[in-house]
Amino acid sequence: MTLLAVDDLVVRFRTRDGTIHAVNGVSFELEEGERLGLVGESGCGKSVTNLAIMRLLPKPAGHLEGGRVVFEGVDLAKVSESDIRDIRGKDIAMIFQDPMTSLNPVLTIGEQMVETIQAHRKVSNSAARARAVELLSMVGIPKPEARLGDFPHQFSGGMRQRVMIAIALALEPKLLIADEPTTALDVTIQAQVLDLLRNLTTEHGTALILITHDLGVVAGMTQRINVMYAGFIVETAATADLFESPSHPYTVGLLHSIPRIDAPPGEELVPIEGRPPDMRHAPAGCPFAPRCAWRLDVCWSENPPLRAIDPTARVVSTGAASTHQVACHNPPTREEREAGRPLGDRYHPAPPPSGALDELSMARVGASAGEPDGAIGETADVWPESSSVSASPSAGGLPIDPTDR
Amino acid sequence: MPHGAASSSATTGLVAAASAAAGMTAAGTAAADRPLLRVEDLKVYFPVKAGMLIERHVGDVRAVDGISLTLTRGETLGLVGESGCGKSTTGRAIVRLYDATSGRILFDGVDVAPLKGDALKRMRRRMQMIFQDPYSSLDPRQTAAGTVSEPLEIHGIGSPGERRGRVRELLSLVGLNPDYGERYPHEFSGGQRQRIGVARALALEPDLIVADEPISALDVSIQAQIINLLERLQDRLGLTYLFIAHDLSVVRHISDRIAVMYLGRIVEVASSRELNTAPLHPYTVALLSAIPIPDPKVESRRRRIILKGDVPSPVSPPSGCRFHTRCWLRERLGNPERCVTEDPVLRTMGLKHEVACHFAEETPGATPSAVLPA
DSSP, X not given: OEEEEEEEEEEEEEETTEEEEEEEEEEEEEETXXXXXXXXXXXXXHHHHHHHHTTOOOTTTEEEEEEEEEETTEETTTSOHHHHHHHHHHTEEEEOSXXXXXXXXXXOHHHHHHHHHHHHSOOOHHHHHHHHHHHHHHTTOXXXXXXXXXXXXXXXXXXXXXXXXXXXXXXXXXXXXXXXXXXXXXXXXXXXXXXXXXXXXXXXXXXXXXXXSOXXXXXHHOSEEEXXXXXXXXXXXXXXHHHHSOOSHHHHHHHHHSOOTTSOTTOOOOXXXXXXXXXXXXXXXXXXXXXXXXXXXXXXXXXOOOEESSTTSOOOOSSTTOOOEEXXXXXXXXXXXXXXXXXXXXXXXXXXXXXXXXXHHHHHHHHHTXXXXXXOOOSTTBOOOTTTSOSOGGGTOOOOOGGGX | OHHHHHHHHHHHHHHHHHHHHHHHHHHHHTOTTSOSEXXXXXXXXXXXXXXXXXXXXXXXXXXXXXXXEEEOTTOEEEEEOOTTSSHHHHHHHHTTSSOOSEEEEEETTEEOTTOOHHHHHHHHTTEEEEOSOTTTSSOTTSOHHHHHHHHHHHTTOSOHHHHHHHHHHHHHHTXXXXXXXXXXXXXXXXXXXHHHHHHHHHTTOOSXXXXXXXXXXXXXXXXXXXXXXXXXXXXXXXXXXXXXXXXHHHHHHHOSEEEEEETTEEXXXXXXXXXXXXXXXXXXXXXXXXXXXXXXXXXXXXXXXXXXXXXXXXXXXXXXXXXXXXXXXXXXXXOOTHHHHOOOOOEEOSSSOEEOOTTGGGSGGGSXXXXXXX
C-alpha cells in the first residue's frame, strides 16, 4: 500500500540574492516498509524535498509553490498546524546529519526522550522512562539506565546518533527520514549506525528515506534510488538496476568520480567537469547540460521529462521491481557507461546556444590534439588545465609555456 | 596581448632558473636513495590543563605517540585513520605548524624539528601544505592572485612583475583562468578555491606537499577533478606527497604506500595494493570492511566486521596494544593476555609490509575474499 505520495513538488526560496529554485517538480511514491535512497550533491534539493514533506521549510524564505504531499491518504499541506505536529514524530520521524545540533545540549538524554514520548502518548513518567531505557538498549547503548542522566556532550558522535535513532523510533513511526545520518561519523562508526538502521527498520517494518551523497551507502541500504540534480529527479530505478545500468550522464559521472576500494589498480577517475548549478536561475533546458559530455543541441533548450527506458514497459513506481526511468535526451551506451565518457564520434558536446565556446566544447580541441586522458576543462569561468589544451587560438590565447608539458 | 606575452617569457626564465637550481641541489646532495623525509619516533603531546587561576598540568593528549615513517622522492604516502588518530597532527608537525614534543623530522637529511628563524623559513620553502577546507583556508580579503603571490613575496622571490607572471602561470597550471586572479574567494566555487590552495602551495616549487584531507570538503563530482589535478601535477613536477585522509578508497587510489594510524600510532604500513589485498592488522581489516561499495551485488555478498564501541581517549590510551579494547581478532583468539600487557612494535612481514600486531599471522588478510570480494 502506498504510504507516501509526493506529486509535482515545487519549492522556492526567496532570498535577497533572488529566488532559489530548490525543488522543481519532484514526484515519487513510497510503499509501506520500503527503503528509498535520495542521492545527490549539496544543493540538489534532496534535503529540501524532505523538509517540505515534513512542512519544516525555513520561514519566511521557503515556499511550497506547488504540488501535493499525501501521507496515508491525507494531504499534509491541508492539515492544521497541530495535526502536522502530531504526525511529525509519531508517524514520520527524522534524523539529521549532526546529532549535536539536533539534541538539546542543556537537557539530559532522558529528559529529551521522555518529553518526546509524552508529547504523543499519555503515559506516566516512570513508564516513559522505562520505554526510554528499552529504546537505548535497542540501539546498543551500554548501561542505558545510567546514561539517561547524561547530557548530549557526554556521548561520542556515534553514540549521539544512536540516541537520535532511539528518539526517532520511540513512537514507532511508519516513515523514518534519515538525512545524511552517517556523514559526520567515522567509517567504522558509520558501519555500526547503518547496520543498526537497517536492522531496526526491517524489524519494525518502518519505511525509510535515506538521503545521502554517498552511492556506497545507498547500495547496501535501499531497494530503490532517486538521483537528484538541480531540484529534479534525473533518474529513478531499483537499486540493483541503477548500479547495473546507470543511464543518466550525471549518475554515470558520479560513479566514475569516486575511487572504489575494490577497483583494480590503476583505476581511472573521470570527473564531472564544471561546477554545481546556480539555483538562482531556472534552467532553460536540461539542468545538467552545461556539465554534460553527451549533450546535444536539444539539451540546451528542452528539459527532458523522466520516462521509462523501455517505452513498452508498464510503469511501476515503487518497490524492487520499479521501472527504470531517466530524464535524458542522449543516454550513454553500455560501453560509455563503463568508460565514463562518450566514445568515438559521439564525443561532440553541443556548444551553448550563445555560440560562445565553453570548456566542454573547447575540450574537443584537446581531445582531437591527441590528449590521451581526454581531459576536459571546467565550465565557463574555469580554465582548462594547461596540460589538457594545446595553445591554439581557440583556447583563448592561453599564456602556456610550450615546454611546460 | 603584448603584456601577457612579455610576462610569459619573463616567468619562463624565472621558473627555468629556479628549476635549474632545484636540479643542482638534487645532484649536489648526490643521495638519490636518501629518503626525502624520514620521521623518527615523533611524539606530539598537547597538555591538558586544569584550574582557573593557577593552571596545573594534569595530563597530555598524546595525539601522536611515537611514529616513524619515510618518504622517498616522487612517491605518495597515504596516511589514513579515523578522526582523532593523529594523522593531521603528524602532517602539521612535519611542516612545523606544530612543535614536536620529541623525535626527529629529517627533511633531506636535516632535522627540521629544532630549526628556528631563517633556517626554518628556508626549509619551509621546500615543504608546503594543502588544507581541507577551502572556505576557511583562504583569506577572504585577499584576491586569488594575492593569495598565490604571498609566499613569493614572503620569500622575496622575483620582482613584482615577475611575480605577476608567475601567478598567472600557476593559476593556469591548476586549471583556473589566469584573468580571474583579481577575484576574491567568495566568487569561486569550492573546487576552484581548492585549486587556489594548490596553486599557493606550488608557488615556491616545494619538494614535499602535505595534503590534509584536500578533497573531503568538496562535492563528490568535484573530488575527482582535484584528485586528477594532484596526480597530473605530481607527474609533471616530480612532487612528493604526504596525503592525509580518512577515506581509504581515496587514499588507495592516489598513494603508492599507505600507513594506517590508530590512536597516535602507525599500526600498519604497506604498498597500496598489498594493504588492500592482504591487510594484516585487524584494524585495517575492519576499516576496509566498513567502507561501503557502490554496488549492491557486492554489498550483499560482503562480510562486514563491525567494530564495537568508540576510539578510546588519547589522554589515557589503553595499555598494551591500543586497539585491544575493540579488537575482533583478539576476541576470536580467546582474549590473549599479551595484547593487554605488551605494546606491539611495528615488525616486517613479507616484502616491506610492516604491522604492529602480536597475532598478525592469524589475520585472515592473506585471504582477501574475507574482506573484499575478488
